Every structure is written in C-alpha cells, then in structure tokens.
Amino acid sequence: MKLEIIMAGFGGQGIMLMGEILAHSAMLEGREVSWIPSYGPEMRGGTANCMVVISDKRIPSPIISSPDILVAMNKPSMEKFTPMVKSGGVVILNKALIDERPARNDIEIIEVDASGIADELGNMRVANMVALGVLVGKTGVVKPETVIKSIDHFLPEHRKNMLEINEKALMRGIAEIKK
Amino acid sequence: MKVVFERPKSLQPTKTHYCPGCGHGVIHRLVAEVIDELGIQDKTIGVAPVGCAVLAYNYFDVDMQQAAHGRAPAVATGIKRALPDRVVFTYQGDGDLAAIGTAEIVHAAARGENITVIFVNNAIYGMTGGQMAPTTLVGQRTETSPYGRDPQVAGYPIRVCEMLATLDGPSFLARAELTDVKNINKAKSYIKKAFEMQLAGKGFSLVEILSPCPTNWGMKPIDAVEWVKKEMVKVFPPGVFKEPKEG
Amino acid sequence: MSKIIIDKDRCKGCGLCIEVCPKKVLCFDKDTVNMLGYHPVKVKEGCIACGFCATVCPDVVFTIYREEKGGK
Amino acid sequence: MEKVLMKGNEALAEAAIRAGCKCFFGYPITPQSELPAYLAREMPKRGGVFLQAESEVAAINMVYGAAGAGVRVMTSSSSPGISLKQEGISYLCGAELPCVIVNIMRGGPGLGDIQPAQSDYFQATRGGGHGDYRTIVLAPASVQELVDLVYDAFDLADKYRNPVLILGDGILGQMMEPVVFKERPAKELPPKTWATTGKMGRQKSNVINSLYLDPVKLEEHNRKLFKKYQEIEQKEARYEILNGDDAEYFVVAYGICARIAHAAVEMAREEGIKVGLIRPITLWPYPKKAFEEVLPRAKAFLTVELSCGQMVEDVKLSVEGRAPVYFYGRTGGMVPTAEEIFEEIKKMRGLS
Numbered sequence: 001m002k003l004e005i006i007m008a009g010f011g012g013q014g015i016m017l018m019g020e021i022l023a024h025s026a027m028l029e030g031r032e033v034s035w036i037p038s039y040g041p042e043m044r045g046g047t048a049n050c051m052v053v054i055s056d057k058r059i060p061s062p063i064i065s066s067p068d069i070l071v072a073m074n075k076p077s078m079e080k081f082t083p084m085v086k087s088g089g090v091v092i093l094n095k096a097l098i099d100e101r102p103a104r105n106d107i108e109i110i111e112v113d114a115s116g117i118a119d120e121l122g123n124m125r126v127a128n129m130v131a132l133g134v135l136v137g138k139t140g141v142v143k144p145e146t147v148i149k150s151i152d153h154f155l156p157e158h159r160k161n162m163l164e165i166n167e168k169a170l171m172r173g174i175a176e177i178k179k
Numbered sequence: 180m181k182v183v184f185e186r187p188k189s190l191q192p193t194k195t196h197y198c199p200g201c202g203h204g205v206i207h208r209l210v211a212e213v214i215d216e217l218g219i220q221d222k223t224i225g226v227a228p229v230g231c232a233v234l235a236y237n238y239f240d241v242d243m244q245q246a247a248h249g250r251a252p253a254v255a256t257g258i259k260r261a262l263p264d265r266v267v268f269t270y271q272g273d274g275d276l277a278a279i280g281t282a283e284i285v286h287a288a289a290r291g292e293n294i295t296v297i298f299v300n301n302a303i304y305g306m307t308g309g310q311m312a313p314t315t316l317v318g319q320r321t322e323t324s325p326y327g328r329d330p331q332v333a334g335y336p337i338r339v340c341e342m343l344a345t346l347d348g349p350s351f352l353a354r355a356e357l358t359d360v361k362n363i364n365k366a367k368s369y370i371k372k373a374f375e376m377q378l379a380g381k382g383f384s385l386v387e388i389l390s391p392c393p394t395n396w397g398m399k400p401i402d403a404v405e406w407v408k409k410e411m412v413k414v415f416p417p418g419v420f421k422e423p424k425e426g
Numbered sequence: 427m428s429k430i431i432i433d434k435d436r437c438k439g440c441g442l443c444i445e446v447c448p449k450k451v452l453c454f455d456k457d458t459v460n461m462l463g464y465h466p467v468k469v470k471e472g473c474i475a476c477g478f479c480a481t482v483c484p485d486v487v488f489t490i491y492r493e494e495k496g497g498k
Numbered sequence: 499m500e501k502v503l504m505k506g507n508e509a510l511a512e513a514a515i516r517a518g519c520k521c522f523f524g525y526p527i528t529p530q531s532e533l534p535a536y537l538a539r540e541m542p543k544r545g546g547v548f549l550q551a552e553s554e555v556a557a558i559n560m561v562y563g564a565a566g567a568g569v570r571v572m573t574s575s576s577s578p579g580i581s582l583k584q585e586g587i588s589y590l591c592g593a594e595l596p597c598v599i600v601n602i603m604r605g606g607p608g609l610g611d612i613q614p615a616q617s618d619y620f621q622a623t624r625g626g627g628h629g630d631y632r633t634i635v636l637a638p639a640s641v642q643e644l645v646d647l648v649y650d651a652f653d654l655a656d657k658y659r660n661p662v663l664i665l666g667d668g669i670l671g672q673m674m675e676p677v678v679f680k681e682r683p684a685k686e687l688p689p690k691t692w693a694t695t696g697k698m699g700r701q702k703s704n705v706i707n708s709l710y711l712d713p714v715k716l717e718e719h720n721r722k723l724f725k726k727y728q729e730i731e732q733k734e735a736r737y738e739i740l741n742g743d744d745a746e747y748f749v750v751a752y753g754i755c756a757r758i759a760h761a762a763v764e765m766a767r768e769e770g771i772k773v774g775l776i777r778p779i780t781l782w783p784y785p786k787k788a789f790e791e792v793l794p795r796a797k798a799f800l801t802v803e804l805s806c807g808q809m810v811e812d813v814k815l816s817v818e819g820r821a822p823v824y825f826y827g828r829t830g831g832m833v834p835t836a837e838e839i840f841e842e843i844k845k846m847r848g849l850s
Binding site: 255284286 | 568708
C-alpha cells in the first residue's frame with residue numbers, strides 16, 4: 001500500500017498541521033511516512049501546501065508529482081494542484097471557499113463544507129480537521145482513534161482544551177463520507 | 180639581592196621580531212607581568228591577531244590561538260563560552276580591531292563578553308608596510324595616504340574607546356599612552372584592572388594603548404615617542420572611559 | 427649597591443633607555459656589534475637601580491637587582 | 499526504541515546534542531532556521547552553549563575558538579552563509595581543528611532563492627576557501643540518516659582533527675520523517691592533548707595556528723595534511739547501491755535527489771529496464787569503489803543533480819571513460835519529478 005497526498009490552502013488554515021497529524025498517525029500505526037512543506041514567504045499568509053506519503057515500504061521520494069489525493073482548502077489550491085492528481089484519484093474540496101468544480105471527469109470529487117461545519121462547531125480554525133476526517137473516512141488509511149491520539153500529541157499543553165472540538169470536527173468529517 | 184626587574188614568567192625568553200623602539204615589546208611584557216601578578220598563567224588563553232603581533236603566540240608563555248584577521252574577539256568568544264572558568268584575552272592592532280574586525284569587536288563588547296582585549300593603536304598598518312589605518316590621524320602621511328590623510332577622501336580616525344563606551348556591555352574601557360615611565364605604569368594598571376574585571380565576571384574589558392611605530396612613521400624611536408605624546412593624544416585622549424561604579 | 431645585567435644580544439639599539447635614565451649612566455657600546463647587528467646599550471658607574479630603563483625597554487634587555495637595606 | 503516524527507533540521511539539532519556537541523554558534527538564514535531555534539531552546543537546558551553571532555564570519559570563528567579549546571562544536575547555515583564561512587573553514591583545516599558544519603543548500607549564485615539546491619557541491623568537495631585542503635562531506639538522504647550521520651560527523655571530525663561538512667538541502671531540512679535516536683556507545687577517540695585549555699600544569703604551552711612563515715615548514719605541514727586526506731579517502735568513503743544486482747544502467751544521485759531518482763528507478767524497473775541507483779553518502783571522499791563494483795557490467799551512467807552539473811565531474815573521474823556518462827539537472831531551486839528522471843533513463847538506454 002502506498003498513498004500520496006497533497007494538502008493545500010491559505011497560510012493560517014492549518015494545512016501543515018493537518019499533514020503532520022496524518023503522517024504522525026500513520027507512523028503510530030507502523031507505516032513508513034514522509035511529510036514535506038512548501039516553505040518560504042508563502043507560509044506567511046499566502047498559499048501553503050504539504051506533501052504526505054504513507055507506505056508499507058521504504059519511501060523512495062517524498063516529493064509527489066501525481067498525488068492519489070488532493071485536499072484543497074481554497075480555490076487557488078484547487079486550480080494549482082487538481083491537474084496533477086492521478087487519474088482515478090480523489091479531490092476533497094472545501095466547498096465554502098471554492099465556487100467552481102474542477103473540469104476533470106477521471107477523478108472523484110468530494111465536496112465538503114469544511115469551513116461551514118467548523119463554524120457550526122464554534123471555531124473556523126478546525127476546518128482542517130473536518131477535511132482530514134473526510135480523508136480518513138474515505139481512505140481508511142488510519143484509524144480515527146489514532147488520529148485523535150496524534151491531535152493530542154500536537155496540541156501544546158496550554159491548548160489541550162482544544163482537543164474536544166478538534167475531535168468533534170474530525171468525526172464530523174468522517175460522518176460526511178458515511179452520509 | 181632584591182629583584183627590581185626581570186623577565187616575567189608568562190613571557191617566553193624568545194627574542195621578538197619587532198622593530199627597534201616598537202611598542203609591542205613593552206605591551207607584551209606588561210600583559211605578561213599582569214598575568215604573573217594575578218597568578219593566572221596556567222588558566223590563561225590568548226588570541227593572537229593578524230598584523231605585526233601575529234606571532235604573539237611565540238612570545239607569551241600561555242596557551243594561544245592564532246585568529247583570522249579581525250576575528251580574535253569571535254575566537255575568544257568561542258574559547259570563553261567553551262571554557263568559562265579560564266581567562267581569555269585578545270591582542271589586536273588597529274587594522275585588525277578597528278577596520279576588518281569592527282563587527283566582531285563591537286558585538287563582543289555589546290554582548291559584554293567576559294574577555295579582555297588589548298588594543299594596540301599605532302595609527303598605521305605595520306605588517307603590510309605602513310598603509311593608512313582606521314586610526315591614522317588627519318593629515319598623517321602613510322603609504323596609502325601619501326599627501327596626508329584627507330578626510331574628504333578617507334574620512335576620520337575612529338576612537339574605539341569612545342565608540343564602545345556608548346554600549347552597555349563593557350565593564351572597563353581605558354586608553355593609555357606608551358610615552359614615559361609614569362604612563363607605561365598607568366597602562367599596566369589599566370591592563371591589570373581589565374583582567375581583574377574578567378576574573379570578577381564583570382564582562383568585556385578593553386585597554387587601548389597608544390604605541391609608537393618608529394619604522395613606519397619614519398622616525399627615530401625617541402621622536403616616535405614624542406609624536407605619540409604631542410600628536411596622538413590630541414586625537415585620542417588617554418583616560419578611563421568606562422568603569423563600574425564603586426560599591 | 428645595585429646590579430644591572432644587560433642581555434646585549436636582545437638589544438635593538440632603540441636608545442629609549444638612554445633617554446629615560448635619570449643618572450645618565452647608559453650609552454651605546456660603540457665597540458660592540460651584537461647578534462642582531464646593533465651597538466647594544468652598556469652601563470657605566472652610578473646606576474641606582476630605579477628600573478626606568480627596564481620599564482621603557484621593548485626587548486627585555488635588562489635584569490636589575492638592588493642590595494636590600496641592612497642585608498648583605 | 500521510540501520513533502518520533504521530526505523535521506530534518508530539528509532532528510539534526512537533537513542528534514548533535516546527543517552526540518556531545520557542547521557549543522553552537524550560528525546566524526539565521528532560511529532554510530535552516532529551525533536548527534538554531536531548536537538549539538536555542540535546548541542547549542541552555544542541557545548544559546550546552548547556544549550563541550547567535552553577529553555574522554556567519556563571526557560564527558565560524560567562534561567555532562574555531564571553541565574547537566581549539568577542545569569541545570565538540572557545530573555551526574549551521576545555508577549557501578550564502580557558507581560562502582562567508584569559507585575563511586574560517588580554511589583556518590580550521592590549516593589548524594586541524596575538529597568541528598561540524600551544516601550546509602542546508604539553497605539556490606544560487608548570489609542571494610539566489612530559498613528553494614532546495616545542490617549547487618554548492620564544488621565548494622564543499624574542493625575545499626571552498628583558499629589553500630590546499632579538504633573537508634569530509636556527508637550527504638544524508640533521509641531524516642534518519644541525517645541523525646545517524648551527525649554522530650559520525652563528530653566522531654570523524656575528532657578522529658581526523660578536521661572539519662566535517664553535512665551537506666543537506668532545503669527539502670531535507672524541512673521534511674518530516676520518523677526517526678529513532680539510537681543509543682550509541684562512545685567511540686574510542688584520541689585525547690585532545692593539543693587543545694588550548696590553559697596550561698593547567700602542562701610544561702609547554704599549546705598553540706593553535708595555521709601560520710607557517712617558512713615555506714619548507716608549510717610544505718611539510720601540507721604534505722602531512724594530504725597524508726591524512728589520503729587515509730580518509732581509503733577508509734571513509736561510503737555509498738549505497740539500490741536495485742543494483744543485475745543492473746546494466748546506473749543513475750547516480752545524492753541527498754534528496756537520490757530519493758527522487760530512486761522513485762524513477764522503480765518506475766523503470768516496472769517497465770523491465772535493468773537500472774540501479776548509486777547513492778554516494780560521502781561526497782568527499784568520493785566513493786570510487788561503487789563504480790569499480792559495477793563497471794564490469796555497466797553500459798551507461800546518468801548523473802542527476804540539483805545543479806547544472808557538478809558531481810558529474812566526479813562520476814566521470816570514477817568511470818574513467820569506460821562507459822558513457824550522461825547528465826540531467828534542475829537548478830535554481832527547481833526539483834525534477836520522478837517522471838522526468840524516468841524519461842532520462844529511457845534516453846540513456848536509447849543512446850548507449
């Protein structure tokens with residue numbers, strides 16, 4: 001098994017963390033993983049993306065040229081990365097910030113109102129966890145409880161009170177798939 | 180018989196390569212005497228510069244490192260941070276300290292790095308053959324200011340003590356002149372004070388010493404001493420520029 | 427009584443000591459050329475072991491002793 | 499052993515502390531800034547020294563001082579900063595001082611950009627500063643290897659009294675991978691009797707120096723250094739060959755580029771092309787032995803680099819004209835895709 005994922009969005013949407021949590025969960029489940037960020041000025045307010053590879057074997061390249069899955073949290077990300085997605089791959093779109101659908105019919109497109117759901121839960125910032133939930137629900141690449149363990153791992157001590165809402169957001173994302 | 184004077188222990192018996200009447204020999208001896216008097220020879224590490232004093236490691240009988248041009252304060256910082264209980268000093272000339280090494284000296288001073296700097300100011304580049312230094316006086320002739328230093332072209336001399344005195348880091352800054360017995364003794368007392376500051380953990384200390392360079396000034400040794408007394412002290416007034424308040 | 431030892435092969439003939447000597451008992455030894463190629467300094471009668479010469483000497487040419495009072 | 503997910507830069511920093519690094523001196527530059535930031539947090543807690551210098555020039559000279567004082571010391575920077583450190587590196591080599599220098603390479607020349615590059619290969623492997631000298635150059639390709647090589651770097655530095663360079667790139671520094679910090683028994687290393695620690699009862703004073711005014715002495719010194727370098731060349735060259743057993747074609751790549759090339763090799767294998775990967779782990783000494791091993795059956799070599807072609811010269815020197823050597827490079831911070839390299843592999847097979 002090998003899964004290549006690109007996650008992209010605005011700086012500040014928690015894109016990097018979403019990738020880190022996924023990579024960390026997969027590591028906890030005994031997989032080989034790699035995570036690379038886009039780094040540089042775009043980290044501070046522009047577009048941000050990260051690449052996550054999860055595999056049963058040694059990972060040759062951490063750099064992804066045609067992902068199995070794209071999580072696009074805003075429109076520029078969708079436009080930039082959708083053409084790269086493998087035929088038969090999956091694009092998860094944050095519907096709230098994307099008013100268009102990609103013009104490809106060889107890929108599966110899952111639209112989810114991640115920002116809306118997050119807002120409903122009481123914090124726009126957990127939209128990333130909603131999207132991650134969709135990814136986890138769709139692929140089953142890691143168990144939800146492992147993801148929750150990872151969220152806890154990444155939350156600093158003074159933010160532990162955020163665990164509950166993050167967990168809720170993740171589960172809502174998973175539920176979106178089961179609908 | 181009581182010893183009035185003999186070579187300090189911290190100075191090797193080696194003859195120096197310095198020119199007749201050069202101030203370096205005296206300053207080396209003063210530093211070595213202070214090291215002896217404070218009983219710190221065994222735990223002192225010196226840093227030699229690039230310039231006339233590049234071979235200082237052959238003259239001092241303490242552990243020594245030779246540093247790249249201008250970098251002695253950085254090298255000394257590395258030593259002091261690695262071995263905080265040792266005594267670390269740099270020995271630098273005006274080109275090394277006030278031109279190529281300006282950044283290093285300013286920042287070592289600003290950090291209050293607990294080292295002692297012996298700064299020999301003779302207003303000229305000696306080792307490379309008498310070129311203009313950052314401390315060359317206005318109007319002074321050198322190989323690279325053959326018509327006299329023209330401020331329109333080459334700017335003005337840098338007063339290191341005054342400049343560093345604006346910083347909070349230094350604990351002790353003083354300037355002495357190597358002109359007569361009284362002032363040589365005063366230079367020694369400043370050097371001693373500077374090392375004592377370090378031993379007390381008070382931070383950066385520097386002693387600037389106005390020193391004759393008869394060869395590159397084109398003067399007899401005695402005239403060179405007179406020139407320090409008459410000309411250099413006008414631009415570089417001796418005295419203490421910073422010291423801790425008593426009490 | 428005082429004793430002044432001159433390491434003549436260290437002397438570079440700068441003459442600073444001659445100038446500073448309060449008793450004017452130092453002069454160049456014109457009959458000698460030392461290892462460094464200079465006429466080294468020499469001392470005449472009348473040294474009071476004040477140490478001025480050693481203080482200004484850049485080359486550690488001098489070693490100076492003084493008879494302690496009451497001692498031998 | 500616990501596996502942790504860590505960024506290359508931070509894993510490197512942690513490994514340095516565990517390897518006994520006592521002092522770190524550096525100056526901020528992207529893309530290695532997490533490394534000093536990590537050490538700024540950790541060193542004071544763990545009995546070490548972190549100091550942000552006023553410049554790269556000052557930082558490397560602080561390294562000189564601390565190395566001369568006999569402690570394990572490290573600095574890190576990225577390409578333009580490493581250029582500034584060259585003066586100090588030359589002095590460190592001349593004075594035979596052990597230290598570890600990290601270069602997380604970015605695009606150049608000049609200020610370039612902050613994206614990954616491998617265009618400092620010549621600078622790293624040919625000396626870089628003035629004078630006849632070499633530095634050992636280690637080129638990790640994963641975060642785990644980065645960690646393992648940091649321990650080795652300090653040991654090699656102490657063993658040979660020579661600076662060791664760790665040559666990474668922006669991706670390696672920024673990427674996260676699982677890593678295990680294995681406990682390593684301390685190596686038997688020569689005592690640093692030469693260090694300037696203060697005489698502390700020693701009869702003769704120690705001097706750290708690279709100045710030899712007498713050319714006879716300097717030649718002697720340089721010959722001694724080169725004898726040491728020859729010994730390093732014989733003993734310390736390292737490499738990895740992947741998919742090499744039956745290979746007729748070889749891709750040669752190091753660092754992050756080797757990872758991408760590995761993916762390309764696997765693509766080619768799926769199409770039945772007998773291609774393997776030679777991955778130098780030491781760039782100096784260059785692992786010529788890897789080529790000796792495969793030359794009897796090698797039909798051609800393809801060097802892939804994030805540069806306009808630098809390591810390819812060492813590949814040619816190692817192959818000695820016995821097989822064609824092709825080159826493919828992306829530069830200025832651009833990174834090739836595995837597909838691009840795959841196309842080049844096919845071209846190589848067509849040409850030879």
